[in-house]
Amino acid sequence: MTCRQYKDLMMGYLDDELDEAQRKEFDRHIESCPQCQAEFEQFKKLKSLTDSVKLAEPEDIIWEKYWSGVYNRFERGIGWIMMSVTGIALIIYGLFKAVETLIKDPNVEVILKIAILAFITGIAILFVSIMRERLYYWKKDRYKDVKR
Amino acid sequence: MQNTKKIPETKKVQGGCGQACSAKRYAASRSREAALIERCRKGSKEAFGAIVDKYMKDAYFIALGLVGNHEDALDLSQEAFFRAYNNIRSLNTKWGFFPWFYQILRNLCFSHLRKRKVRQSHSLEQLTEDEAVVFAGDCPSPDAPTEQMEMQRQVWQAVNHLDDKHREVIVLRHFRNMSYEQIAKALFCNKGTVTSRLYYARKELKEILERQKGGRLQ
Structure with missing residues (x-):
């Protein structure tokens, strides 16, 4: 195992998440690796500091x-x-x-009536277009049925 | 009173029948929860009240750890429950309530933090940590309280400076005392990812504290 892999064990060791065999393996490694030992001591101090914050x-x-x-x-x-x-x-x-x-x-001019009707028709076309686009993308969405 | 409550499933059985009993209790608790969820889906607010009762402290303290402010934590955790109820049909009971609920809560908290950062950058306000959230434990000597509280304040500030992904694992591990397995379930990842995130989170936290103190941790 490399030192990088022992770093994962180091976290488990600090948090009491290792079994007996893994603890012994980690103990053996830090006895022979001063860098990991120094890092472990620093993490131990950090854990005790963090644990003191409630x-x-x-x-x-x-x-x-x-x-x-x-x-x-x-x-x-x-x-x-x-x-x-x-x-x-x-x-x-x-x-x-x-x-x-x-x-x-x-009394209202015909041109104004036509303009109002054109305006309403425009809004209706925009609304239908947006709804159709939404529906199209919703149908194509591969994740729509993903539930957590 | 210190916050020492753990998530119910984490409670270890002392003595007696050990792991077998613990597994039985866990299964019973999951089945009770599934029954409550089923009632919620039929519109029972009373059943949802029982779920809120079970998880409200976890929700509040996780939100407090993430956003660092009592009022925001209370508001966000209650909003998360409200949204959870409205979307209860999309919950897959196989995962249990909490991991699913946690996703809603964390998204709300992170979104709140992003908005707060934008507001602060616009108004040139400084980030303020709510110091009232840090509670000093028992102090061994008359000189210790100030020293200890100062240290706790520095650690709390350092936690607040971690990026979201790292702060999250520190909060779940240190402030909610969750096991790697529970964190993995809440984050929908494997235990290896939790270990790795904790390593980098602690490394970053150590670097921030060393920068604050101007030297190695003593």
């Missing part, structure tokens, strides 16, 4: 209220969906009514 436990009230923090998001999520869907429906309805009024109004 993350502060928050107050118990945080854990008691934790679920309500998650639950509130469900409620807000439902609120957002309802608001967005009805908002979009109302805007579309309002626009439809406004266009209908304009088209039916005999």
Whole structure:
């Protein structure tokens, strides 16, 4: 085994992840390799320093209220969906009514009516085109069924 | 109170029937979890509450280790649970809840860190580590507290300067006390990759600390 391969054993040794045979093998290596021994000593000091850092436990009230923090998001999520869907429906309805009024109004010039209809047709074509493109790429996506 | 809680599956059985019992308990725990997930898929928020209860501390402390700030850690870990519930149908029960959930949490944390870096570079703010997250343990002598706390502060700052991939393995190993096998499951990689990442993470951490102290570790 090379020193590089012993470095993997070194991490396992520090973290108590080796079996007895691997520990003995590593012990034998560092007895005969001063570079690995020096590096091992440094890593041991580093591990003891890192282990001394503990993350502060928050107050118990945080854990008691934790679920309500998650639950509130469900409620807000439902609120957002309802608001967005009805908002979009109302805007579309309002626009439809406004266009209908304009088209039916005999005082509005024909050229303006044609421009409004062309504008709406343009938006519709763009929308259909983007949706078709999305659908095409979604069907071609090789990873769409990958689940973790 | 120090944070010494481990992920439930890591708890080693002391004495008694040893590994066989440990395997049985693990299988029972997995089967209970699978039943809860099935209920969640049918829309039971109560079942999801039980899953949140089981993993909330792990989620919070991992987020705290990654983003270094109490408020952000709380918000991100709760958001991760919310997203997990909304996407629970895409969870493959073969892997268990935690590794899948961990992917959601880490993506949220790393995305939050990227946004924070952009905000800081735009506003010329300095990176500030939340020092309240570091907890000093028992101190052996009257001089030790300041010295020890200073050392802990330096280590914490060094951890915060690691790149995302390296900070992640240090947080999981040192602050959540996860085994190599559990880390491998959470990162969807093999134990060899975990060992290798830990080696380079510690090497980088050592170099940062040596630069801060201006010499080798004592």
